[in-house]
Amino acid sequence: MRWVNRHMRRQDRLFLGGLPIALLLLLYLFMAMQRHSINPADKILPLPGGMAQSLGALMAQPDPLSGKLIFVADTMASLERLGIGIGISTLIALFAGLALGVLPPVRAAFGPLVTGIAVIPPIALLPILFIALGLGETAKIALIVLGIAPAMLRDLAGHVAALPREQIIKAQTLGAGSWQIMIRVALPQAMPRLLQVVRLSLGPAWVFLISAEAIASDVGLGYRIFLVRRYLAMDVIIPYVVWIALLAILMDAALALMSRRLFPWAHGASH
Amino acid sequence: MSALLSLRGVWVEYGDKVVLEKVDLDVEAGSFVSIVGPSGAGKSSFLRVILGQEVPTRGSILLDGVPLAPECGPDRGVVFQRYSVFPHLTALRNVVFGLECEKAPLAARLFGSARRAAEEEAAAMLKAVGLGDSLHLYPAQMSGGMQQRLAIAQALLKRPRILLLDEPFGALDPGIRADMHALIRQLWSDYALTIIMVTHDIREAFSLGTRVLALDKRRHDPHAPHRYGATAVYDLQLDRKDRKPLGITVDNKGNKLEAAL
Numbered sequence: 001m002r003w004v005n006r007h008m009r010r011q012d013r014l015f016l017g018g019l020p021i022a023l024l025l026l027l028y029l030f031m032a033m034q035r036h037s038i039n040p041a042d043k044i045l046p047l048p049g050g051m052a053q054s055l056g057a058l059m060a061q062p063d064p065l066s067g068k069l070i071f072v073a074d075t076m077a078s079l080e081r082l083g084i085g086i087g088i089s090t091l092i093a094l095f096a097g098l099a100l101g102v103l104p105p106v107r108a109a110f111g112p113l114v115t116g117i118a119v120i121p122p123i124a125l126l127p128i129l130f131i132a133l134g135l136g137e138t139a140k141i142a143l144i145v146l147g148i149a150p151a152m153l154r155d156l157a158g159h160v161a162a163l164p165r166e167q168i169i170k171a172q173t174l175g176a177g178s179w180q181i182m183i184r185v186a187l188p189q190a191m192p193r194l195l196q197v198v199r200l201s202l203g204p205a206w207v208f209l210i211s212a213e214a215i216a217s218d219v220g221l222g223y224r225i226f227l228v229r230r231y232l233a234m235d236v237i238i239p240y241v242v243w244i245a246l247l248a249i250l251m252d253a254a255l256a257l258m259s260r261r262l263f264p265w266a267h268g269a270s271h
Numbered sequence: 272m273s274a275l276l277s278l279r280g281v282w283v284e285y286g287d288k289v290v291l292e293k294v295d296l297d298v299e300a301g302s303f304v305s306i307v308g309p310s311g312a313g314k315s316s317f318l319r320v321i322l323g324q325e326v327p328t329r330g331s332i333l334l335d336g337v338p339l340a341p342e343c344g345p346d347r348g349v350v351f352q353r354y355s356v357f358p359h360l361t362a363l364r365n366v367v368f369g370l371e372c373e374k375a376p377l378a379a380r381l382f383g384s385a386r387r388a389a390e391e392e393a394a395a396m397l398k399a400v401g402l403g404d405s406l407h408l409y410p411a412q413m414s415g416g417m418q419q420r421l422a423i424a425q426a427l428l429k430r431p432r433i434l435l436l437d438e439p440f441g442a443l444d445p446g447i448r449a450d451m452h453a454l455i456r457q458l459w460s461d462y463a464l465t466i467i468m469v470t471h472d473i474r475e476a477f478s479l480g481t482r483v484l485a486l487d488k489r490r491h492d493p494h495a496p497h498r499y500g501a502t503a504v505y506d507l508q509l510d511r512k513d514r515k516p517l518g519i520t521v522d523n524k525g526n527k528l529e530a531a532l
Contacts, residue, residue, distance in 0.1 A: 170354075170355045171357075171368075172344065173343050173349050175345040175369055175429060179379075180376070185357060188360075189359050264409075265410075265411060266358075
């Protein structure tokens with residue numbers, strides 16, 4: 001049978017999907033054990049026990065300055081920045097994307113500006129943000145927004161502009177004006193795409209969050225990773241990276257579920 | 272009878288390409304006009320200028336003697352071959368949409384008793400096109416024929432002066448198409464509609480229409496084929512009672528048009 005026709009059953013898919021992950025974990029364990037057999041104090045490839053111990057300490061131990069548990073404080077700070085940043089970007093993308101997609105004069109006026117902003121590497125703007133907004137939360141959130149909003153906006157505007165011309169014409173023959181077409185025809189059809197764009201922007205959003213935290217911060221997942229790097233504390237860095245990955249997967253899955261629940265018509269005929 | 276729709280010297284040009292040239296036409300209220308013609312003869316452009324989707328380069332279009340605004344409006348309904356229903360709304364909401372736009376300019380939604388009244392009206396219209404049992408289906412759950420029925424119901428609810436059909440049955444199976452022919456003929460007489468239908472199916476054009484217009488180029492320049500546009504080369508009034516013996520017409524290019532198909 002040709003490989004293009006070999007469709008996998010559910011159990012086979014789970015097994016095959018888990019296989020490479022399990023192999024990589026085994027490979028890591030093997031190498032870590034080998035290093036520890038030579039040098040029991042090895043820091044580069046910590047064993048699971050060591051990582052659990054370090055993470056447990058961060059979960060139980062309060063920060064000497066703020067008095068909060070370090071792991072919880074880092075997670076909350078990062079999620080807050082990420083949430084506000086993605087929230088603002090989503091709103092900008094939705095409103096501006098609708099206006100740009102539906103109204104040709106708005107597209108003509110602001111399209112080039114949006115394209116111009118979108119091609120600037122956001123990290124290059126970070127010094128400007130720090131100078132203009134200080135080293136606090138605002139600059140970090142602004143970096144996330146500048147980093148992901150332009151791409152989200154362009155994608156959404158493109159999607160709305162690509163709605164079949166027939167639909168827009170039909171709406172007008174049913175008596176709809178520009179505003180009514182925006183809120184009743186374009187907005188609902190933009191929503192599933194918006195959730196998809198947010199999902200795709202989660203990756204870049206984390207990149208900008210960690211970058212901003214690495215450069216100037218006093219709490220946050222990215223801050224902690226870059227702080228303990230000085231002590232080669234792989235037993236903290238690796239669990240933190242795994243935790244970030246878990247959070248990202250959870251957010252992605254939640255958005256996918258939300259899209260299927262809220263917009264069944266956008267997910268094929270099997271409602 | 273007085274003309275409901277009049278085209279006076281209408282030209283449509285894209286750059287130096289002439290699509291329609293000097294189209295003069297009167298459409299009477301209550302007629303069912305079929306437009307036929309070869310591909311690229313400007314059938315769709317013709318429909319688009321009447322719809323208001325395109326502005327003619329020259330000439331004017333009058334509806335009830337009043338020049339048409341150069342954009343689409345609720346006085347002209349339309350059913351396209353595809354994409355004329357909203358995929359994110361159920362059948363009922365698709366039809367109610369027209370009423371909501373009219374009565375709720377800001378929210379574009381109706382609530383309470385106004386909404387119930389609109390839904391009743393929409394449900395009655397859906398029943399008239401044979402979708403009485405499919406009020407809460409999304410278009411993706413419907414067959415092509417059902418989607419076209421829905422598109423017709425949407426348009427009819429606005430009581431348009433003219434209903435424009437752009438190859439509405441072109442993508443349907445032959446069996447379904449026959450059902451749709453019966454439906455549109457029924458609606459045409461029940462609602463006293465004026466219909467202009469573009470089709471590439473000559474049999475359909477003659478079996479449904481009270482008048483058949485053939486669009487084609489009168490002249491042809493082999494070195495610059497784009498410089499001559501199409502116009503109505505045949506204009507056949509069909510007698511509904513006996514429209515068999517129309518015979519054969521031969522034009523100045525020697526083309527035959529067998530009217531009695």
